[in-house]
Amino acid sequence: MTFPDPSISRNAYELLIQEVADYAIYMLSPDGRVISWNPGAERIKGYTADEIIGEHFSRFYTEEDRAAGVPGNVLVTAATAGRFRAEAWRVRRDGSRFWAHVVVNPIRRDGELIGFAKITRDMTEQRQAQQAALESERRFRLLVQGVTDYAIFMLDLGGHVTNWNAGAERIKGYAASDIIGCHFSRFYTPEDLAAGVPVVALEKARREGRFEAEGWRLRKNGERFWASVVIDAVYDDGQLVGFAKITRDLTERRQAQLQLEQSREQLFQAQKMEAVGQLTGGLAHDFNNLLAGISGSLELLSARIAQGRYKDLERFVAVAQGAATRAAALTHRLLAFSRRQALDPCLTDVNHLIAGMEELVRRTVGPAVELRMDTADGLWSTWIDGNQLENALLNLCINARDAMPDGGRLTVTTANCQLDRQAAQVPDLPAGRYVVLSVSDTGTGMTPDVMARAFEPFYTTKPEGQGTGLGLSMVYGFVRQSGGQVRISSRPGQGTSICLYLPFHPGQADASETPTDHGKPPPSGAGRTVLVVDDETTVRLLVTEVLHDLGYTILEAGDSEGGLRLLQSDVSIDLLVTDVGLPGGMNGRQMADAARSVRPGLRVLFITGYAPNDDISRIQMEPGMHVLSKPFALEALTTQIASILSEERRP
Template sequence: MGAAMRAHDWTNSPLGVPDHWPQPLKTLVGVLLAADQPMFIGWGPDHILLYNDGYAPMLADRHPLALGRPFFDVWPEVQTELTPLFDAVSRGEPVHMSDLSLDLDRPGRGREAHFAFSYTPVRSEAGTVEGLFCACTETTEHVIAERQSSAARDRLFAMTRDLFGVATFEGNLKTINPAWATVLDRTHEELTSRPFAEIIYPDDLATTAEVVETLMRGEPVHQFHVRLLKADGTPIAFAWSAVPDAVPGSGIFYTVGRDITEDQNREEMLRQSQKMEAVGQLTGGLAHDFNNLLTGMMGNLELLQMRVARGRTDDLDRFISAAQGAGRRAASLTQRLLAFSRRQTLDPKPTDVHRLIRGMEDLLTRTVGPETAIVVADASDLWPAMIDAAQLENALLNLSINARDAMPGGGRITIEAGNKRLDQRGALRHDMDPGDYLSICVTDTGTGMEPQVIERVFEPFFTTKPIGQGTGLGLSMVYGFARQSGGQVRIYSEVGMGTTVCIYLPRYHGEPVNDAPDGSPSGQIKAGGETVLVVDDEATIRHLIDEVLDEQGYTVIGAGDGAAGIKVLQSGARIDLLITDVGLPNGMNGRQVADAARSLRPGLKVLFITGYAENAAVGNGYMEPGMELLTKPFTIEALSMKVADILKLSPST
């Protein structure tokens, strides 16, 4: 363009020859020709056009003839739009525009054109405005591409079933896509005119509040679950992501929600399938173990019967002991199964867990052996828990044995307990309710586990140990105990790095009860004429209790169901103790019998016996004073001691 200007005939131009141009014009021409950005100068009343190489492509076929001509002779189609802008510059006012849309006639190009530019007044040495200087950029391609992209977004915004929205921190929806109205059966006006809290499922309001607080701190939140209510009150589950606006203080955030109802249905179907697979595995393992135990019991009893029939009474204790041992193992297996299924009968009491753990140190040290170090790190201010202390002891013993077995060359087991408060989000991650919990973690430095093993460790009869070295019920029993106690179990493991198993138990708000052995010596217990009513639908159990208690001097009255027991209680017979099975036929369970008995005879002592019971049947583990529990199968000695304890009898020595 410098060469073109030098070759141009300026003789008849309003500007005259370049040697006579005013100094401000010469200076601007030098700036213009040295620049890459598109620039032009409009000089004098007619805005005679001078421009650089960067501006030439904008002119298309009007270049190079545009040089030295009045601006609106070159661009007549934009005179109406640009005249007010040029007039403003003539008055000394600069003009800046980020997007000016013009209709231009340029061969080979669309008529729509867009520019970003600045018009600056150019003054003479006397200070009057003599022209304008323009630095500009054509943005046509960018604007059209952005418009097309925006149109695609708008189509997606309108077509998708995901919920897109812009909301305020005050709790209102400003902008929503049509899916909101379609999915929720509500009108657009209703959704944008009411606080969005009104359409949130009540149980999820706390989660929503926590998310909004996080967004207000400028932090995004992803993959949180909040249910929305349809017009008929039906909740729909959504997985959401939300981000705050990039402009601080704008008071808005952007959110998108995906309906996960079908996903949850598929997950539930998968869970049901996995449950059926687990039931099959459980049944197979149960049949195998019980058949072995039954063979041991029945075989030894048959041998005992044969020996007695032949008059051979020597060495009978061997067969009796073997049958009893098989029976005890069967009872233990049943207890573990009930623990896994959260159906074992617990005896929860306010427990000082710190004291319980410290009291187990010696036992655990002896159990794991000298090659394994036990380190206990628990807080002395540990909260108490409402639990069955014996079951927690069993759980810690199981976890310590597993940890030892994972370290065949020895290692370190750390038992760490502390107080933990879970908020809504933390509780959601742990699949628990928010609140205060005790965290009791057992960590080893052993071989660790692979992810596919971790997924199955709580299944009944699943074990990685060699045949004969593990039942596969240890961790399932720990899991069942924690869940039945209102808590949770979580496992963290990495191959070669070790394993941590954490039991979470709800905090008990109150003082723990420290049970101490009463020091009562074992021995033959003699009754003083007390009468015991036994209610059990199993005749063999009634006869067993009758034989045991009759031998010790009690008077025993038997009843086959709750109605028969109530009739005895309504009579004038003396009754000092009611022993009742929890699971009874004909419409009354053991707890209902006990409650009816106490209404007839206030303060009557009650002993529940059960082999399997829903917690609700014995008051969810909270029994009234004078009520005790004995789990089947029980020994004769255990029955005798429990009855004597309830009636406050002392054994004779």
């Protein structure tokens, strides 16, 4: 055996290392190879001297440490700093790990590094005791009985309660003797249990170390409360032993939040209905004109037929159909505008939206205001709620009309806008592409003070009773929520221009209506049976008449009770055509669901006008269900029915 330092007595050195069994004491060459080995090293690491001398000391390190280059860093640190000291996991000969306290000192002769002295002590038992003490202390801190605002308790690996603090008893209503040993899922609502929420929570805590959420939980008396929940995984010496769960009762905060959201919705709806109120006078006049055109055309048709004068009858039919189409368009726009609904962004063609709003805007602003639509060719698409954008546009046009009491010019403009970093600073937006919708008027304009407050809720310059001051604030909030910005440009006596910067979205919005193929013969319904359920006799008559002419076998009912009676009979039915709002104890959707329990896969076509309690947009459609809004062209009805019946029958 070679000793690097001859000044050390050979006998003294060997006596030292042979007597020390609690420490692994050995020498390393400058490149890290073992050159001596004591009994303590053999006892702690499991290698005999013959097995290890000449081998590199990195074999005592874990795979993770070797991959991270830790052994090399140890020698570099010892050589440069004069000592390396650390605690970490090391590996015995049999592959087991132990927690080691390590000291490495460089050995030099005449200033030249000739090796390293390495001392290792097995600290596994001490570390386990320390970890146990820390865990005991942590549990004590978590479960301190003085905490009453938080429910703090522990779960075993299966999710069963193992201890319980005073806060848990106060919040959840269970005494410790009632709940320890029970599964924590009893605190969850039936809906969450059905959805497997407790299982998901525990698995996420197991996988990621923590689960956090808010939701409804149950007290012992069945009462619900809104809870903030944190579940932490608890480890002992690297092994998962259970979970710590902290629950806080946030019911009061949740109720305040819901009340605020409800108040905001009520304010928004009030502002929307204010705008609807301003439409009603003009719309009543317009609808009377449209109805006059329809009724007059029908009277002339009846008179000409009675007189045997059949020439040019199609002209009166065209007049009546045109007036009916215009009335339907106005109805759909008004209902879509006034209906309560959540923000629902989608790929939107703003030019197409404006074109659909033009007649409504024109009738709203009145004949004294000249309306101009200046839309850009090749306008980009935007990702936004179209219904809310219609609301914003109509409100801006109403404000512009009110700013021009003696008449003037209102211009609606669209444009594509590319903002670089510097240009984007003015509208306070990120650089990028935007669709700009502008509404400009030649009215009274605004002073700088008025412009500064224009977006404030309830701020208005209109006389009392003529405005709530919600219009511009709602427009601003909606556009900002959608990722855009609103800018006002105005001078007293020179009019106002309000620009909406809407975020660009790649893709092409579908702005076209599906054209009607007038050259295609109507599909035959021979061999098919259709049940028509509608409480409106006129609608039922028209639908059954046109389907009968195409060869369909027709069954009909005027309410859900009669319809369900037929659906639960043995008669063959290929398609159910039903209104959504029906008398007879259930609506059309409920009747369809009841029918599908005995006729799985029954195909259904809902035909519906606006029904306040049965809005079809709020009903999740299932496979085989379709919808057609009233009023509809009879040709559109027959085409859709043929399309539905051509689908493969679902199992």
